[in-house]
Amino acid sequence: MSTSTPKITDARPSTVNHGSKEAPMHAVVLNVTVTDADAATAAVRDQVVPQVSGTAGFVTGYWIRLDRGRGTAVVVFESEDAARSAAAEAQPPGDVIAFDSVEVGEVVANA
Numbered sequence: 001m002s003t004s005t006p007k008i009t010d011a012r013p014s015t016v017n018h019g020s021k022e023a024p025m026h027a028v029v030l031n032v033t034v035t036d037a038d039a040a041t042a043a044v045r046d047q048v049v050p051q052v053s054g055t056a057g058f059v060t061g062y063w064i065r066l067d068r069g070r071g072t073a074v075v076v077f078e079s080e081d082a083a084r085s086a087a088a089e090a091q092p093p094g095d096v097i098a099f100d101s102v103e104v105g106e107v108v109a110n111a
Contacts, residue, residue, distance in 0.1 A: 025059060025107040026083035028090065030073040036096040037065065043093035057082025071097070076107060 034040045044063050052061055052075055061075035077083040083104045092099055 023079055025076050025078060025110075026080040026104055027077070027107050028073070028075045028083050028087045029101075029103045029105060030075075030090065031100045032071045032073070032092070033098045033100055034065070034069050034071050034096065035098070037069075039094075039096040040071070041065065043096060047093045052086070055082070055086050057086075076110075080104065080106070 048063070049061070052058060055077075057078040059076040059078055061073065063071065063073045065071050075083075075086065077086060087102050087104050090099070090102055
């Protein structure tokens with residue numbers, strides 16, 4: 001039995017076409033501590049997602065619940081400027097989520 005491993009070249013480019021040039025997308029990566037999973041999930045669905053998805057340059061986002069009261073969000077934007085602006089404005093929704101780290105990085109591949 002052979003195992004096939006995807007190659008990085010199989011991934012789609014991580015750029016957005018802005019007219020005649022392509023610019024790399026950037027993501028805001030948030031690592032959080034959650035004190036009340038149910039309340040945090042409701043806050044993310046009811047407050048955070050609608051607010052973030054209306055932000056200029058928003059492409060897509062994923063909010064992930066992890067074990068032991070932790071979570072991660074990866075929110076992709078069309079440009080580094082849009083990602084940095086969103087990161088600077090990010091605020092936890094109430095006291096059920098605390099930000100441990102907020103970072104911006106270039107998206108190098110997606111599938």
